[in-house]
Amino acid sequence: MILCEKNRRATIPRLKFPSDVPSLSTLKLEEAFHVFIPADEWDERLASGMYAVNLGACPGGWTYQLVKRSMMVHAVDNGTMAQSLMDTGQVTHHAADGFRFEPPRNNITWLVCDMVEKPAREANLMADCLVKGWCREVIFNLKLPMKKRYEEVTQNLALLSERLSENGINYELRARQLYHDREEVTVHARRIWGAVPGRRDER
Numbered sequence: 001m002i003l004c005e006k007n008r009r010a011t012i013p014r015l016k017f018p019s020d021v022p023s024l025s026t027l028k029l030e031e032a033f034h035v036f037i038p039a040d041e042w043d044e045r046l047a048s049g050m051y052a053v054n055l056g057a058c059p060g061g062w063t064y065q066l067v068k069r070s071m072m073v074h075a076v077d078n079g080t081m082a083q084s085l086m087d088t089g090q091v092t093h094h095a096a097d098g099f100r101f102e103p104p105r106n107n108i109t110w111l112v113c114d115m116v117e118k119p120a121r122e123a124n125l126m127a128d129c130l131v132k133g134w135c136r137e138v139i140f141n142l143k144l145p146m147k148k149r150y151e152e153v154t155q156n157l158a159l160l161s162e163r164l165s166e167n168g169i170n171y172e173l174r175a176r177q178l179y180h181d182r183e184e185v186t187v188h189a190r191r192i193w194g195a196v197p198g199r200r201d202e203r
């Protein structure tokens, strides 16, 4: 299922920028959680103790959101992570290329990605992560070019959709230009279960 949505101003959550957060972009991930995850599913899908991977994590605005929900985070970026986040003991910093990173464990629930990259490269990477079963849900940004933005979004959603379908994965896919987005669109994809017998996703 693909849903491509326009921003609906009436539903913009009122988000406060916490004083101890290393980057304003924290509000993008927080808004994405509000928009894509129904409130009555937060306890189950954004639960304490879950493992997450954050690609393009520095300085740590998105990681802050995951840490705030008591998740353990693998933060991947060659930059510097905010010391306040490292001090929580919940963050492992990998100074590595997000396109080559392989999660060190197989029970990752969330993979989020805010690397500044070509949309098609990101969409393919997200497809790889879901197809390999590295994570259950992804949130990432498509950083859009100056021209033909609508085409760019639809092409990349189609690409992701095709990759998941051809690998027998049932999924939910939604995209929205968030209030806190600028030249970008935020995408959420969730692996539900394998459509191929014997590949039911029990995690």
Ligand SMILES: C[S@@+](CC[C@H](N)C(=O)[O-])C[C@H]1O[C@@H](n2cnc3c(N)ncnc32)[C@H](O)[C@@H]1O
Pocket (backbone or CB within 6 Å): 022, 023, 025, 026, 055, 056, 057, 058, 059, 060, 061, 062, 063, 076, 077, 078, 079, 096, 097, 098, 099, 114, 115, 116
């Ligand atoms: C927009 S910033 C991310 C901000 C972050 N979401 C936050 O809230 O603090 C983009 C980051 O992606 C990182 N990045 C770009 N290409 C990358 C790659 N191939 N692998 C890992 N990180 C990358 C950059 O170093 C930069 O820190």
